[in-house]
Amino acid sequence: MYAFNYHRPASLADAAKLLGSATDGKFLAGGQTLLPTLKQRLASPSDLVDLNGIAELNGITVSGGSVTIGATTRHAAVAASAEVKKAIPALAALAGGIGDPQVRNMGTIGGSLANNDPAADYPGAVLGLGATIHTSKRKIAADDFFTGMFETALEEGEIITKVEFPIPKRAGYVKFPNPASRYVMVGAFVAETANGVRVAINGAGPCAFRHKEMEAALAKSFSADALKGIKTDPGSMNNDIHASSEYRAHLVGVIAKRAVQAALG
Amino acid sequence: MTISVTMTVNGQSVTRDVEPRTLLVQFLRENLGMTGTHVGCDTSQCGACVVHVNGTSVKSCTILAAQAQGAKVTTVEGLAQDGKLHPMQEAFRENHALQCGFCTPGMIMSAIDLVQRNPNPSEETVRHELEGNLCRCTGYHNIVKAVMAGAQAMRG
Ligand SMILES: Cc1cc2nc3c(=O)[nH]c(=O)nc-3n(C[C@H](O)[C@H](O)[C@H](O)COP(=O)(O)OP(=O)(O)OC[C@H]3O[C@@H](n4cnc5c(N)ncnc54)[C@H](O)[C@@H]3O)c2cc1C
Ligand code: FES
Ligand code: FES
Numbered sequence: 001m002y003a004f005n006y007h008r009p010a011s012l013a014d015a016a017k018l019l020g021s022a023t024d025g026k027f028l029a030g031g032q033t034l035l036p037t038l039k040q041r042l043a044s045p046s047d048l049v050d051l052n053g054i055a056e057l058n059g060i061t062v063s064g065g066s067v068t069i070g071a072t073t074r075h076a077a078v079a080a081s082a083e084v085k086k087a088i089p090a091l092a093a094l095a096g097g098i099g100d101p102q103v104r105n106m107g108t109i110g111g112s113l114a115n116n117d118p119a120a121d122y123p124g125a126v127l128g129l130g131a132t133i134h135t136s137k138r139k140i141a142a143d144d145f146f147t148g149m150f151e152t153a154l155e156e157g158e159i160i161t162k163v164e165f166p167i168p169k170r171a172g173y174v175k176f177p178n179p180a181s182r183y184v185m186v187g188a189f190v191a192e193t194a195n196g197v198r199v200a201i202n203g204a205g206p207c208a209f210r211h212k213e214m215e216a217a218l219a220k221s222f223s224a225d226a227l228k229g230i231k232t233d234p235g236s237m238n239n240d241i242h243a244s245s246e247y248r249a250h251l252v253g254v255i256a257k258r259a260v261q262a263a264l265g
Numbered sequence: 266m267t268i269s270v271t272m273t274v275n276g277q278s279v280t281r282d283v284e285p286r287t288l289l290v291q292f293l294r295e296n297l298g299m300t301g302t303h304v305g306c307d308t309s310q311c312g313a314c315v316v317h318v319n320g321t322s323v324k325s326c327t328i329l330a331a332q333a334q335g336a337k338v339t340t341v342e343g344l345a346q347d348g349k350l351h352p353m354q355e356a357f358r359e360n361h362a363l364q365c366g367f368c369t370p371g372m373i374m375s376a377i378d379l380v381q382r383n384p385n386p387s388e389e390t391v392r393h394e395l396e397g398n399l400c401r402c403t404g405y406h407n408i409v410k411a412v413m414a415g416a417q418a419m420r421g
Contacts, residue, residue, distance in 0.1 A: 080382075101396070
């Protein structure tokens with residue numbers, strides 16, 4: 001790790017100011033992605049601005065048809081929350097399946113979304129439920145947030161403050177984990193919402209995307225059988241040492257059916 | 266540039282001036298000379314470095330010492346009381362849950378955290394909860410046995 005300066009502001013305004021005045025600053029949340037990156041010397045920020053001292057960024061509230069999760073809320077807190085388990089069980093289950101207990105005790109939803117790893121879990125839920133991402137500057141719809149591999153709509157210095165998930169009629173999430181890392185090889189988040197059926201596929205392509213053909217089929221009949229015969233183009237899938245693009249395209253169909261079954265309970 | 270970091274380690278308040286890039290595990294091993302916490306992979310995979318920060322288990326190779334400012338940290342050295350091993354340590358010894366012992370401090374710290382959250386875990390839960398801890402020697406079988414026995418002893 002290269003040397004850097006460390007700051008722990010207590011307010012959002014101070015965090016933005018500190019980052020603005022740094023030569024090359026980075027926010028630090030759970031550190032479960034950023035610290036390994038720094039150790040490998042893949043990044044060398046001049047300053048780390050730790051967001052964990054900002055009280056308003058932490059916590060879970062359920063009210064008025066939505067579940068709102070603060071940016072620095074740990075994966076373990078979401079997984080263990082009785083309120084989240086009741087309102088959106090698929091979301092609590094997703095958080096409880098990220099990495100291992102120690103990663104879940106540190107990793108945060110804000111860090112996961114800002115990072116937008118193609119193999120991350122949370123983007124599936126955010127896109128599948130049509131969540132709204134609140135930042136220090138604006139609100140961003142899930143459909144506009146994930147723009148590419150490790151790319152998001154966030155601007156320089158923009159801080160995710162919280163994520164608002166509308167409570168669906170029902171939802172299911174299933175991932176095919178990489179057996180070594182537990183990162184997603186292919187995941188599907190399927191939800192029947194007030195605005196129709198949404199199907200988000202994560203882990204498979206450069207970033208989470210909606211599977212419109214599956215959404216149309218499920219809108220007609222919300223059953224695993226409705227997805228029979230729907231093909232996914234391998235050309236839009238990732239191809240790496242863990243799985244070929246053809247294999248991933250096949251898994252999309254299998255995992256999406258299982259996610260529908262999970263939603264049906 | 267150095268910063269002053271203060272935390273409570275195994276009940277004792279400690280303060281050191283360190284570089285901001287100092288990891289918690291470095292702080293423990295190099296600044297405090299407490300080498301019970303091990304570094305296996307240094308890449309957040311193996312769990313040899315697991316300690317408790319404010320009661321929950323974390324990989325101390327993937328948190329800055331500065332992030333533990335003001336926190337209560339417990340390491341494997343802090344478990345035994347008045348010369349008597351913690352029930353989980355005793356269970357590891359009784360059940361022959363270690364061979365080289367390198368993974369053991371992290372295993373024990375993860376095991377205690379999992380029992381605090383699941384006082385009566387099934388074998389499946391134990392195996393699942395130990396996903397973040399790798400052992401290259403034992404094949405896990407005796408570790409799982411020890412954690413079940415340790416859980417029972419902790420229930421009293
Ligand atoms: C062994 C291991 C296994 C893992 N397995 C999985 C898995 O199965 N599934 C999965 O989804 N993830 C997995 N992860 C990643 C984990 O979920 C990370 O916690 C997460 O991706 C990043 O969150 P963080 O809070 O640790 O962010 P950090 O590492 O602190 O930050 C990541 C990036 O986000 C930026 N950032 C952080 N917070 C904000 C914010 N509020 N606003 C704007 N920018 C911000 C930082 O500047 C940085 O660029 C794993 C990690 C490890 C080490
Ligand atoms: S040394 Fe920390 S996880 Fe391996
Ligand atoms: S006993 Fe040797 S690594 Fe576990």
